[in-house]
Amino acid sequence: MTNNIHQQNYEQRLAFLHDSIESGELFRIQRMLNSLRPGEIAHLVESSPPEQRKILWELIEQENEGEVLVELGDEVRTALMEDMDVNELKEAVQNLETDDMADFLRSLPNKVIHKTLASMDQQDRERVQEVLHYDEDTAGGLMDTSTLTVRPDVTVDVVLRYLRKLKELPTPLDNIYVVDKNDIFLGTLPVSTLLTSQPEELVGDIMNKNPFTISASTPSQEVAMVFEDRDLVSCPVIDEKDHKLLGCITIDDVVDVIRDEAEHSVMSMAGLNEEDDLFSPVPVAAKKRAVWLGTNLLTAFLAAWVIGQFESTLNSAIALAALMGVIPSMGGIAGSQTLTIMIRGLALGQVTNTNARSLFTKELLIGFLNGLVWAIVVFAISAIAFHEPSIGIVVAIAMLLNLIAAPIAGVLLPLLLKKLNIDPALAGSVLLTTITDVVGYAAVLGLAALTLPYWQKIFG
Amino acid sequence: MTNNIHQQNYEQRLAFLHDSIESGELFRIQRMLNSLRPGEIAHLVESSPPEQRKILWELIEQENEGEVLVELGDEVRTALMEDMDVNELKEAVQNLETDDMADFLRSLPNKVIHKTLASMDQQDRERVQEVLHYDEDTAGGLMDTSTLTVRPDVTVDVVLRYLRKLKELPTPLDNIYVVDKNDIFLGTLPVSTLLTSQPEELVGDIMNKNPFTISASTPSQEVAMVFEDRDLVSCPVIDEKDHKLLGCITIDDVVDVIRDEAEHSVMSMAGLNEEDDLFSPVPVAAKKRAVWLGTNLLTAFLAAWVIGQFESTLNSAIALAALMGVIPSMGGIAGSQTLTIMIRGLALGQVTNTNARSLFTKELLIGFLNGLVWAIVVFAISAIAFHEPSIGIVVAIAMLLNLIAAPIAGVLLPLLLKKLNIDPALAGSVLLTTITDVVGYAAVLGLAALTLPYWQKIFG
Numbered sequence: 016m017t018n019n020i021h022q023q024n025y026e027q028r029l030a031f032l033h034d035s036i037e038s039g040e041l042f043r044i045q046r047m048l049n050s051l052r053p054g055e056i057a058h059l060v061e062s063s064p065p066e067q068r069k070i071l072w073e074l075i076e077q078e079n080e081g082e083v084l085v086e087l088g089d090e091v092r093t094a095l096m097e098d099m100d101v102n103e104l105k106e107a108v109q110n111l112e113t114d115d116m117a118d119f120l121r122s123l124p125n126k127v128i129h130k131t132l133a134s135m136d137q138q139d140r141e142r143v144q145e146v147l148h149y150d151e152d153t154a155g156g157l158m159d160t161s162t163l164t165v166r167p168d169v170t171v172d173v174v175l176r177y178l179r180k181l182k183e184l185p186t187p188l189d190n191i192y193v194v195d196k197n198d199i200f201l202g203t204l205p206v207s208t209l210l211t212s213q214p215e216e217l218v219g220d221i222m223n224k225n226p227f228t229i230s231a232s233t234p235s236q237e238v239a240m241v242f243e244d245r246d247l248v249s250c251p252v253i254d255e256k257d258h259k260l261l262g263c264i265t266i267d268d269v270v271d272v273i274r275d276e277a278e279h280s281v282m283s284m285a286g287l288n289e290e291d292d293l294f295s296p297v298p299v300a301a302k303k304r305a306v307w308l309g310t311n312l313l314t315a316f317l318a319a320w321v322i323g324q325f326e327s328t329l330n331s332a333i334a335l336a337a338l339m340g341v342i343p344s345m346g347g348i349a350g351s352q353t354l355t356i357m358i359r360g361l362a363l364g365q366v367t368n369t370n371a372r373s374l375f376t377k378e379l380l381i382g383f384l385n386g387l388v389w390a391i392v393v394f395a396i397s398a399i400a401f402h403e404p405s406i407g408i409v410v411a412i413a414m415l416l417n418l419i420a421a422p423i424a425g426v427l428l429p430l431l432l433k434k435l436n437i438d439p440a441l442a443g444s445v446l447l448t449t450i451t452d453v454v455g456y457a458a459v460l461g462l463a464a465l466t467l468p469y470w471q472k473i474f475g
Numbered sequence: 476m477t478n479n480i481h482q483q484n485y486e487q488r489l490a491f492l493h494d495s496i497e498s499g500e501l502f503r504i505q506r507m508l509n510s511l512r513p514g515e516i517a518h519l520v521e522s523s524p525p526e527q528r529k530i531l532w533e534l535i536e537q538e539n540e541g542e543v544l545v546e547l548g549d550e551v552r553t554a555l556m557e558d559m560d561v562n563e564l565k566e567a568v569q570n571l572e573t574d575d576m577a578d579f580l581r582s583l584p585n586k587v588i589h590k591t592l593a594s595m596d597q598q599d600r601e602r603v604q605e606v607l608h609y610d611e612d613t614a615g616g617l618m619d620t621s622t623l624t625v626r627p628d629v630t631v632d633v634v635l636r637y638l639r640k641l642k643e644l645p646t647p648l649d650n651i652y653v654v655d656k657n658d659i660f661l662g663t664l665p666v667s668t669l670l671t672s673q674p675e676e677l678v679g680d681i682m683n684k685n686p687f688t689i690s691a692s693t694p695s696q697e698v699a700m701v702f703e704d705r706d707l708v709s710c711p712v713i714d715e716k717d718h719k720l721l722g723c724i725t726i727d728d729v730v731d732v733i734r735d736e737a738e739h740s741v742m743s744m745a746g747l748n749e750e751d752d753l754f755s756p757v758p759v760a761a762k763k764r765a766v767w768l769g770t771n772l773l774t775a776f777l778a779a780w781v782i783g784q785f786e787s788t789l790n791s792a793i794a795l796a797a798l799m800g801v802i803p804s805m806g807g808i809a810g811s812q813t814l815t816i817m818i819r820g821l822a823l824g825q826v827t828n829t830n831a832r833s834l835f836t837k838e839l840l841i842g843f844l845n846g847l848v849w850a851i852v853v854f855a856i857s858a859i860a861f862h863e864p865s866i867g868i869v870v871a872i873a874m875l876l877n878l879i880a881a882p883i884a885g886v887l888l889p890l891l892l893k894k895l896n897i898d899p900a901l902a903g904s905v906l907l908t909t910i911t912d913v914v915g916y917a918a919v920l921g922l923a924a925l926t927l928p929y930w931q932k933i934f935g
Contacts, residue, residue, distance in 0.1 A: 024697055054704030086704075175670065184667040187649050187708040206666055207644040210635065237484055240824060243734065244514030244546075246727040248647040248708060266726050267706040270733065274703065276822065277737025279900065336796040362736065364700055440739065 025364040029062055033369045036067055045074045053082035061091055062365040064373040068095070081107035085115045089122060101127060105134055113139075114159045114268060117146035145261070154238050155231035157272070158252040158262035161185065164192045167201055167219030171212045174204070187267070189248040192260055193222045200253050200260040202226060229264065230255045235272045242269045278359060335467075338397060338410050339459045345389060346417035346451030353378050353425025354447050358440050361429060371430060378422035386418030405470035406463070413459035417451060424450045485824040489522055493829045496527055505534045513542035521551055522825040524833040528555070540567035545575045549582060561587060565594055573599075574619045574728060577606035605721070614698050615691035617732070618712040618722035621645065624652045627661055627679030631672045634664070647727070649708040652720055653682045660713050660720040662686060689724065690715045695732045702729045738819060795927075798857060798870050799919045805849060806877035806911030813838050813885025814907050818900050821889060831890060838882035846878030865930035866923070873919035877911060884910040 028047065035043045048056055048071075056075060060068055060083065072095055075083060084092050084107060096104065108119055108131065120128050120143065132140050142160045149155025163185055165174050174191070178184065190203040202222040212221050228251050229238060241247065242264075252261045357374075360366035366374065390411040397407030424447055429439035432446075488507065495503045508516055508531075516535060520528055520543065532555055535543060544552050544567060556564065568579055568591065580588050580603065592600050602620045609615025623645055625634050634651070638644065650663040662682040672681050688711050689698060701707065702724075709725045817834075820826035826834065850871040857867030884907055889899035892906075 025700065052705045054706065058700070058704055178670040179673065181671060184671060186667060187647065188667050189647050189649065206670075207646060207648050210638040210666075211641060211644060213639065240485065240518070243730055244518055245512045246514065248726065266708065270703055270730065273730065273733055274737065277734065340800065364697075
């Protein structure tokens with residue numbers, strides 16, 4: 016009844032992909048890709064490590080490339096496009112819907128946008144430019160400008176015959192829009208009304224004269240709420256001033272908004288971005304995460320300074336007591352970043368047993384790089400601001416150790432919890448900070464006990 | 476052209492609601508509610524403090540109550556239903572779709588479920604029982620069992636005449652399902668195909684014979700991914716074994732799954748639940764959050780124990796140095812919980828200037844209650860396990876102060892950031908932990924400096 020690959024879930028597909036690449040049976044991958052939709056292919060691309068991505072990309076049919084690119088996150092898309100020349104790009108995008116095309120063009124450098132626009136026929140160019148004119152995060156930026164319209168003074172029978180003449184109808188098709196000769200919006204003709212009306216009835220008599228409309232400047236977040244709360248499948252976008260029909264928004268674009276928005280909250284709270292790639296290159300990822308770690312270091316030193324104000328209360332070893340809190344704090348942030356990426360990846364079905372090892376290596380490298388950077392910084396601050404070079408060395412080595420331990424725990428913990436059927440989003444974060452606290456304190460104090468006298472001898 | 480209230484956004488509606496209640500003009504609220512969809516009414520109910528909710532609920536028309544209840548989060552729904560008797564409930568739910576009805580029944584106590592089922596007519600009862608039979612989190616639990624079906628051996632003209640005879644068609648309507656006389660699924664007839672085909676063509680010739688189908692046991696998370704990646708509006712649900720058509724899933728139910736799933740990640744990471752009510756009663760909310768705080772206290776003491784192992788390194792005042800870390804740690808958790816609730820509320824448009832004050836009071840009370848509880852616990856542990864009653868008192872008072880400061884910062888910080896046009900999800904968490912760290916350390920060490928000698932005199 017149904018095609019086998021259709022019914023495979025993402026985990027099975029990823030394993031199949033991995034096996035086929037290992038055994039060199041690329042034709043099997045090509046057969047699978049031919050049976051998948053662009054969104055599904057994009058999902059597979061995002062779930063694959065960079066080396067596999069390149070192989071996968073070569074196997075995708077050129078006519079599908081544009082739609083797959085549209086479905087990818089910004090970071091992955093940009094990386095793949097760097098290897099394409101302008102002609103390839105132009106061919107990839109020529110079959111896109113206007114809203115997707117506009118989205119796509121926005122992610123390109125200005126020079127390429129103008130070249131691409133110049134190569135299009137006039138009607139397409141005007142449509143895309145109209146959408147480009149609106150902010151990406153508004154109803155105008157989301158809408159598709161090619162709508163199906165009829166006049167109010169025709170009969171149902173005429174509409175049905177008009178539709179039969181069209182080769183292809185837009186999807187999803189739940190409303191036909193009714194406009195006058197100046198494109199002024201008059202109402203909607205729901206397809207269900209069209210189907211249940213008698214052939215001789217007039218569109219103007221059966222149409223919905225007061226349908227819900229959205230103005231082009233409505234923020235996309237509000238568009239999403241309206242679609243959710245009113246269970247809409249499509250909605251006309253109207254010019255606020257002259258009531259002209261500008262286009263329509265469909266539920267598939269709104270679903271993307273909802274998903275992006277939700278991911279934005281999760282990722283932002285760990286100082287990450289929803290467009291970040293699961294497998295972004297180590298130097299790029301390390302740099303992005305360093306910003307957050309640096310901010311945290313500043314605030315952790317603020318806490319250390321507060322502790323230092325109470326020297327007489329804590330007596331000696333005050334510098335160590337004050338500075339040691341920095342280590343678990345930094346480990347907690349680094350670990351949470353890895354954990355958040357893992358939890359999102361697991362929720363989206365992007366992280367599986369097949370690619371866990373590549374992820375682990377990537378996260379470990381990022382941890383090592385950031386560990387080195389912040390070890391140097393923390394040593395410098397301890398030596399210069401706190402006049403404690405010996406304690407600075409101890410704290411620096413502990414920092415490196417904890418920033419290596421944090422991503423290890425961040426990758427392994429959610430995988431382990433998932434195996435035990437415990438929700439990683441729920442239990443992961445408290446377990447993770449326990450690990451980074453204990454490892455952090457043990458490292459800083461253990462190193463101090465074992466090596467501090469030695470460093471003190473060196474620094475006098 | 477369009478109704479005024481239609482185009483108001485949620486913030487304007489909430490302000491209007493608040494003003495109308497203040498001035499006693501309840502008829503204005505009734506007029507507004509009459510023009511809104513159940514999902515929008517539910518949104519307003521969730522965004523209102525408990526006292527306003529009751530007024531609002533009285534003003535909702537009875538025929539809408541069922542659908543509004545379905546759209547509410549579990550916690551709010553249960554609270555409202557406690558004030559309804561069985562007859563009111565039965566009347567509220569009688570017009571629901573089978574999938575919504577099943578969802579709704581699942582949230583009721585067993586006794587009420589049986590009573591409600593017994594009161595339904597046989598066809599409805601069988602349909603609901605069929606859905607109830609599947610797990611809530613699977614395709615079977617999501618599907619609606621009332622589908623529009625035709626046979627393959629009829630012509631397009633016959634289908635069109637059949638549809639005209641039906642009073643109402645299901646929405647969204649993008650596919651008509653083709654089955655044989657035993658309900659075995661044969662394919663789909665997309666409405667767009669129906670509209671573009673000639674009247675004399677046979678359904679069997681123009682139908683999609685290999686459409687995408689979902690089996691009833693597919694987890695809802697996977698259903699959501701498939702809808703997203705294939706841009707589906709509806710999808711048939713098929714029995715794996717006998718290929719019978721069981722029902723269909725529509726995009727509006729999937730959008731709810733996506734939203735719930737995304738909220739689940741955000742909320743779980745702060746030890747909260749996506750069904751939690753923005754205005755849940757203080758005792759309920761305080762108890763739920765206490766679980767997470769207690770877990771964190773355990774792990775914070777683990778860190779304190781690690782520090783305590785290095786007594787010789789830190790010399791004197793070791794107990795204070797070890798125990799003081801508990802205070803900022805607990806403040807961080809409590810503050811993050813408030814912050815997460817605020818960030819979700821702001822993202823969903825539920826938190827506005829109108830209700831910020833009620834939220835502030837609620838969070839402050841929760842903080843005070845949890846502060847008292849954990850102050851006592853931390854004193855007991857310090858006195859008994861660490862033999863330091865004097866330090867225990869200092870730490871306990873600091874705990875109370877920091878658990879009051881944390882929700883204050885958690886409510887005010889995101890509101891302030893939003894006013895400054897800074898994303899609270901991005902900047903909130905690092906700023907919040909800075910505040911709880913600094914307040915926490917300053918409280919514990921300041922109190923120690925000022926009052927420790929005094930406590931030591933008392934406890935000897």
